[in-house]
Amino acid sequence: MTTPTRRLSRTDWAAAALAAIAESGMSAVAVEPLARRLATTKGSFYWHFANREALIEAALELWEQEHTEAVIARVEREVDPRQRLRLLLTSAIILAQEDLIDAAVLAGARHPLVAPVLARVTERRVDYLAQVFRQLGFPPAQARDRGLLAYTAYLGQTQLIQAGLSAVPSHGPGMRRYVDRILGILTNP
Amino acid sequence: MTTPTRRLSRTDWAAAALAAIAESGMSAVAVEPLARRLATTKGSFYWHFANREALIEAALELWEQEHTEAVIARVEREVDPRQRLRLLLTSAIILAQEDLIDAAVLAGARHPLVAPVLARVTERRVDYLAQVFRQLGFPPAQARDRGLLAYTAYLGQTQLIQAGLSAVPSHGPGMRRYVDRILGILTNP
DNA sequence: TCCATACCGTACGCTACCGTACGGCGGTGA
């Protein structure tokens, strides 16, 4: 995973912080515990970062890149907009189960450093969804409504899982049927 | 609100803790800050509670009662199931905007004391919604699906608001039309 | 009136974490 060198980079710290957020939330971004986890000391940390805030910012920046821009870029390689939407939905469903980072960031929505990033990411994702619906032929206003609806469903789903009550088939043909049903509802004029 | 006496009860502390959760999340349930806020000292607190955990438990118990059982009891006074559903939806929409406690508890879903309470509350709410749909004439399995769908929409909505992007008319005739639309979708066979 | 009981104030020790100061080590270029 990380290089076998014992010297750490700024990005190593940011990645560790992001992992800590996913596991235990914002409060887990603490310098000394992270240092223990990375088998180093605060001396390393304060060389790469001015303070704890700077680390949180770096971690959230990483999240924004990897969990929004990168996903959009990958989906954009699909040519057919309907296939794009399907790919988006399936990856969202799978991610909502395995990957806890989105839920963890949502949970920290009130944190002053999280709020602006979260707002940007939410807007970006809804915008992209709306764009896909426009490419499917819906007029702008309707496209945005449907984008919002789709994203709300995603959020609600992650929260249900957080609450320990998953009700969505997360794999296999059950999921395929489920995705098709959702797709039908979302694209039905 | 509270009695003009300066002596506090166990419930006063629990209510203050719940308010603190709504404002600033689980980590805000801290003895000394709460004591300052109540214009008293830790001496009072440790008379009424064994420790911080006990306070969190009491606060969550209060939440469970006031934000689930009490709402259900009030809605139950409505005779027509379709009216019950409408009342439930409108109060949910209004609450999702004004009242931040539900979102704050969701945000603490990973906390060991929150998780079981949240699981119970979620189950209870979905069960109740399913019951209403059964009373509307849907067969049990379909009723549960629709209950889940409705609750997912509620959760997604609160999360969107948390992310600073509200897209739902929260009052007036706009909300009435919106509720009617939702009602139509949810009860359409 | 007097005392028991319920409740609160205060001082203390403990732990976890933040941030700083500074010394040291190891690799790289002259």
Place this chain on the structure above:
DNA sequence: TCACCGCCGTACGGTAGCGTACGGTATGGA
């Protein structure tokens, strides 16, 4: 080989909150 620089280890002081010990006060019932 030596000096320099990037990176890390360590020790320290400061703060915030938890929990405890114990003394103090007020209030209602005998």
